Amino acid sequence: MGEDGDSCYSGGLDGTVRCWKMPDLNVDPYDNYDPGIESSCSADGTIRIWDPQNSSPCLSVFNKEREHGTPTSVAFVATDPNQVVVSFDGGETLLYDLNTEQSTTALETQTKDGSELINRVVSHPSEPVSITAHENRTIRFLDNKTGKVVHSMVAHLDAVTCLTTDPKGTYLISGSHDCSVRLWMLDNRTCVQEITAHRKKHDEAIHDHYRHSESYKINWAKRD
Known part of the structure; x- marks a missing residue:
């Protein structure tokens, strides 16, 4: 979880780290994904x-x-x-x-x-x-x-x-x-x-x- 509580981060077996914006409680959490909030890193050993x-x-x-x-x-x-x-x-x-x-x-x-x-x-x-x-x-x-x-x-x-x-x-x-x-x-x-x-x-x-x-x-x- 991010320190501000507005975002969270996940790491996957596909070699990426993703940054997710936490939805408002009044927003449908299964709404369309916004690609603008994604960040990723390489699984190359670095x-x-x-x-x-x-x-x-x-x-x-x-x-x-x-x-x-x-x-x-x-x-x-x-x-x-x-x-x-x-x-x-x-x-x-x-x-x-x-x-x-x-x-x-x-x-x-x-x-x-x-x-x-x-x-x-x-x-x-x-x-x-x-x-x-x-x-x-x-x-x-x-x-x-x-x-x-x-x-x-x-x-x-x-x-x-x-x-x-x-x-x-x-x-x-x-x-x-x-x-x-x-x-x-x-x-x-x-x-x-x-x-x-x-x-x-x-x-x-x-x-x-x-x-x-x-x-x-x-x-x-x-x-x-």
């Missing part, structure tokens, strides 16, 4: 920064030569607006400088064979820490300054697919293919609530959830 309102919306391109493989997740660093954190399918997590378009720090998330998949990376709202969700059921907390793992925990019974933090940095919400959504206290990294709301289909369950920008309500989605 990370791109977009300004949907700009006539040339693509502002920056990272990983142009696919030197780190294919990105799996990207997030703006909350404590440094000039940085983004990106995870890759080979197990790497990198910090990029938005001004130079170059990687500045490699975060310690790889296994010894470098084969571990990271499904999601998010930035801590108030501390220089990146949080990664892994295929091997773990969640890891990484220090952006030193690049070191400060905490690692087995968080679910199956792959951890999605993460969300609240704006105040109190809670972390995780979703998994074990069909559960779990609420964690960020300060002591303990699970305080679990919601089992879905069933598996084709060995998969929860793929994503999001925090509503106004009410901070957590919503989750599954692939039917």
Whole structure:
């Protein structure tokens, strides 16, 4: 969801990112689609920064030569607006400088064979820490300054697919293919609530959830 609540963004297996205008409650949501509100990006392995309102919306391109493989997740660093954190399918997590378009720090998330998949990376709202969700059921907390793992925990019974933090940095919400959504206290990294709301289909369950920008309500989605 956009911060203003007037737009939302979706990513598809067709390699596009689309910007959608949220309809007024009094308007038929199935009315004709307006192509003027669409923006898209390539599925060629690059990370791109977009300004949907700009006539040339693509502002920056990272990983142009696919030197780190294919990105799996990207997030703006909350404590440094000039940085983004990106995870890759080979197990790497990198910090990029938005001004130079170059990687500045490699975060310690790889296994010894470098084969571990990271499904999601998010930035801590108030501390220089990146949080990664892994295929091997773990969640890891990484220090952006030193690049070191400060905490690692087995968080679910199956792959951890999605993460969300609240704006105040109190809670972390995780979703998994074990069909559960779990609420964690960020300060002591303990699970305080679990919601089992879905069933598996084709060995998969929860793929994503999001925090509503106004009410901070957590919503989750599954692939039917």
